Amino acid sequence: SQTIHQWPATLVQPVGSPLSLECTVEGTSNPNLYWYRQAAGRGLQLLFYSVGIGQISSEVPQNLSASRPQDRQFILSSKKLLLSDSGFYLCAWSGGGQDQPQHFGDGTRLSIL
Amino acid sequence: LAKTTQPISMDSYEGQEVNITCSHNNIATNDYITWYQQFPSQGPRFIIQGYKTKVTNEVASLFIPADRKSSTLSLPRVSLSDTAVYYCLVVLSGGYQKVTFGIGTKLQVIP
Numbered sequence: 421s422q423t424i425h426q427w428p429a430t431l432v433q434p435v436g437s438p439l440s441l442e443c444t445v446e447g448t449s450n451p452n453l454y455w456y457r458q459a460a461g462r463g464l465q466l467l468f469y470s471v472g473i474g475q476i477s478s479e480v481p482q483n484l485s486a487s488r489p490q491d492r493q494f495i496l497s498s499k500k501l502l503l504s505d506s507g508f509y510l511c512a513w514s515g516g517g518q519d520q521p522q523h524f525g526d527g528t529r530l531s532i533l
Numbered sequence: 534l535a536k537t538t539q540p541i542s543m544d545s546y547e548g549q550e551v552n553i554t555c556s557h558n559n560i561a562t563n564d565y566i567t568w569y570q571q572f573p574s575q576g577p578r579f580i581i582q583g584y585k586t587k588v589t590n591e592v593a594s595l596f597i598p599a600d601r602k603s604s605t606l607s608l609p610r611v612s613l614s615d616t617a618v619y620y621c622l623v624v625l626s627g628g629y630q631k632v633t634f635g636i637g638t639k640l641q642v643i644p
Contacts, residue, residue: 463634463635463636464577508574510576510577512576521567521582524578527574529574
């Protein structure tokens with residue numbers, strides 16, 4: 421069966437520091453991959469998605485970037501974190517065929533001090 | 534993308550059936566209706582997906598009328614562990630899916 425892993429589960433970073441969140445998927449090949457951010461009490465905001473290695477599309481211009489160095493690895497990065505980058509970051513994957521819902525990891529709670 | 538509207542919150546007693554209705558008036562022909570459940574500090578969990586009529590799995594049922602402008606998620610005999618936020622989404626099937634999660638419906642199950 422397919423599984424998705426995100427780490428770390430929680431992270432506290434100072435303003436201006438770099439960021440790297442990693443997401444990996446097991447048990448499937450060539451998944452579509454997604455990064456979301458969820459602010460407290462809000463819905464999920466799609467940040468990036470990828471349909472293949474090296475293919476990244478950004479939905480919201482901001483202080484973050486994403487990379488997909490391997491088929492089942494998706495990385496969210498920042499060179500300099502802002503206070504507004506605090507939130508709950510979620511990675512998801514979906515198959516490429518019809519009727520393929522997205523499946524989410526357990527998220528990373530990022531706090532910027 | 535079809536916009537969805539669902540109640541912000543609902544309360545239910547344990548053991549009751551809960552129905553959460555979502556409206557999606559501008560759903561397109563190729564869109565599917567998908568429901569997710571989210572507990573605090575966890576990622577959303579896929580519950581059920583359907584295109585028309587009725588879909589049932591071990592967790593829930595999804596009722597979709599002929600015009601597909603609304604859908605109802607039915608949770609049989611809820612327990613305290615069903616307290617969560619439930620999201621209704623309209624998703625274009627196949628390939629990359631650009632979906633929009635609203636604030637969902639916060640279901641509180643009362644003992």
